[in-house]
Amino acid sequence: MASGVGKHKLLVIGPTEPWSVREKLCLATSVMKSGDQNWVSVSRAIKPFAEPGRPPDWFSQKHCASKYSELLETTEAPK
Template identity: 95%
Template sequence: MANGVGKHKLLVIGPTEPWSVREKLCLATSVMTSGDQNWVSVSRAIKPFAEPGRPPDWFSQKHCASQYSELLEATESPK
C-alpha cells in the first residue's frame, strides 16, 4: 500500500467553519432580492460582506445554495 492504493481521501464539500450571523443575514437578503435560482447574483452580491480571512471561494454559488438550504431546514415554518 505504499503507492496509496486502498487509501481514502477526505473530500471537503463546503466551508468547514460556520457562517457568521452577518453572512447568513446577507445571504438571506440577497436571496430575497435575486431569488433562489440566481446563485451567480447572490454570490456576487454578498462577497463584500465576508468576514476577514475567508477563502476566495467562501461565497461560491454552490456554497451559497448549500448554506441557504441549511438555513431553510433550521427555520421553523409559520403555523
C-alpha cells in the first residue's frame, strides 16, 4: 500500500491564530444546524461568538470551511 493513501493535506486559509474551544464548538454546532454546504449561514451564525480582537474576516466562509475540515481531520472517530 502506498504511504500517501488515506492522508489528506489540510487546506490552510485565513488567519493562523488558533481558534478558541468556544469558537470551535460554535462552528461545529452551526454546521450541525446549517449543514456543511451552507457556509454563508454558518459564518453569519457564529460571528457574535468571536473572541475579542478577532479581525473582521475571522469567520469568513472560506476560513470556516477550512477550520471545519481541520476539525474533522484531527478529531478521532468514536469507538
